[in-house]
Amino acid sequence: MKLFSFAGSLRLGSYNKMFAREALRLALESGVEGEFADMRDYRMPPYDADLETSSGIPESTRKLGQKIRTADALIIATPENNGSISGTLKNIVDWLSREQPVSLRGKHLLLLAASTGALGGVRGLWHARVPFEVLGMHVFPDMKGLPNAANAFNELGRLRDEQTLSQVKATVTAFVAHAAKG
Amino acid sequence: MKLFSFAGSLRLGSYNKMFAREALRLALESGVEGEFADMRDYRMPPYDADLETSSGIPESTRKLGQKIRTADALIIATPENNGSISGTLKNIVDWLSREQPVSLRGKHLLLLAASTGALGGVRGLWHARVPFEVLGMHVFPDMKGLPNAANAFNELGRLRDEQTLSQVKATVTAFVAHAAKG
């Protein structure tokens, strides 16, 4: 079983990248393989059907789709921007949906969110499920919003708080066990 | 009273642009002022907080925010992409939300969707309300999804079907009357 993980944020020091990486690290402890990708390495312009007609699907989209195809399950962390999925992530999803067959279809997905606020991006998580489900992904019912993300990680990018760490570990482990069934 | 209208699509021949324009035309018949803008003239990169830190909010975002500020109410047509708001539109909203004060806050909004399918983008409309409401917009309860959009407009960009035309006209008129109250 192979995981693929990324965050719907471009910022170098993104807490969502840290959360996606940390969740992947915890998943790997259970013996699965996995890889993290930084969306700075897969930049795409805002979706434009004319651009698609003239130049095709971007190379970055195709490379990302290929990564997704080789994975059995995904862990994606999304910023909550204006109560919903980040535009940056939604744009990635829209481009990915233009490939046939769609790489995301049929894959398992664990959605996470990190937020500097007190609610941990929980509104955004529920909004973010929809496009992935429309594309045929099995979005794991449990999600995990991480509040106060600015203080949540140590210098190695690990979750500081023991209780949070064990909750995230439990969610990730349950997700991996479920996804492993196929 | 002044309206401002645009579509969450970049495609030159976008049916959502046609729908946003046509709705605006019908609104102007009731004597209000209004303007349509093409998002090709307000291109923004995918939101990136590092870019914002280094270069500030894009000039295109500031110009769009200024247009919104001078309007009392907005008519926005969004493609339904993967059952939800288009990534292109969500990205515009995310950038707009970085200006303080947020130009969208307190404005009235009529949401429309045009789709080449049979459902008229109705799923996307309900998903698209959320970020606008989170930003404090008064999103009009009635929305209008236009199915089979590829055949809906004549060469002047007017709705061909009399019944559809009168329904859209009724929705637009009710919206303008409500928004006019302030």
Place this chain on the structure above:
Amino acid sequence: MKLFSFAGSLRLGSYNKMFAREALRLALESGVEGEFADMRDYRMPPYDADLETSSGIPESTRKLGQKIRTADALIIATPENNGSISGTLKNIVDWLSREQPVSLRGKHLLLLAASTGALGGVRGLWHARVPFEVLGMHVFPDMKGLPNAANAFNELGRLRDEQTLSQVKATVTAFVAHAAKG
């Protein structure tokens, strides 16, 4: 201007009733009229179209519809049950929607939620907007979730915490000012 307020809970000591009452009290301070109703006095069976055919719309629904008709704006507090609107409230809405014309249509609505948890029912609030908006209500963009509700009220049913009180007061005042425009 006249307000009408109730909660989507039947429990005698419901925190949502306390929150709906307290929000109404704060609204009345700005000089508007208003009334609170306890849904224990408007009990309805689960919606059943056969029951409607044989016995008509329940008397309790008609009485509630009449109260709503005489109001300009509503304040409704909903428990978050399973991440969404309470079934009890949804059932009331479904019955109310059977009257023609629908009493709710065109009214302004402020949605509140009280919860004994830390998130204040914020997921439920966003889910609860939808049926009211479908029915043509102008749901105020700002909502207010009250966390830790078990300790939030004093023996007179007033909010203990000064900051929370002033936030709720600000939301209620903004809502009343907006609804007063018609």
Place this chain on the structure above:
Amino acid sequence: MKLFSFAGSLRLGSYNKMFAREALRLALESGVEGEFADMRDYRMPPYDADLETSSGIPESTRKLGQKIRTADALIIATPENNGSISGTLKNIVDWLSREQPVSLRGKHLLLLAASTGALGGVRGLWHARVPFEVLGMHVFPDMKGLPNAANAFNELGRLRDEQTLSQVKATVTAFVAHAAKG
């Protein structure tokens, strides 16, 4: 593998009951076991925490929970009432969620909707996913809305239209194959 199927409607001639039954019949063709239940045989009052305190969880809820526990996967058809899950179904879910452990948790669910309108209840389906997902169900990404339901079934309760029949069969078969993995 064992299926359990019901509809979120009480009406004797409910199209959603017919749709839930028909989907179950199509599933049984692939050799799984299954049972349909009519919610008229599991009537519950609107959720009331005081009633729960004084009388406990209703016998009907406990019986329904037991049925769910013995099944591996569920097929539920929900009317779209006011753009969302029926209050009758939401009330059933709220009562079911009071049992510990919750019978629904971890089960696979296929959501269906039948509607006499042209959109087939598609808005309601997306709204109805949320409480089930919050309770830890694996809601199948594909759903099926049946438009024009008043003419969709023959006197044996079978879908008349060949194309619709084969689409529903395909969805049900894919669901059963997925749920069978555990």
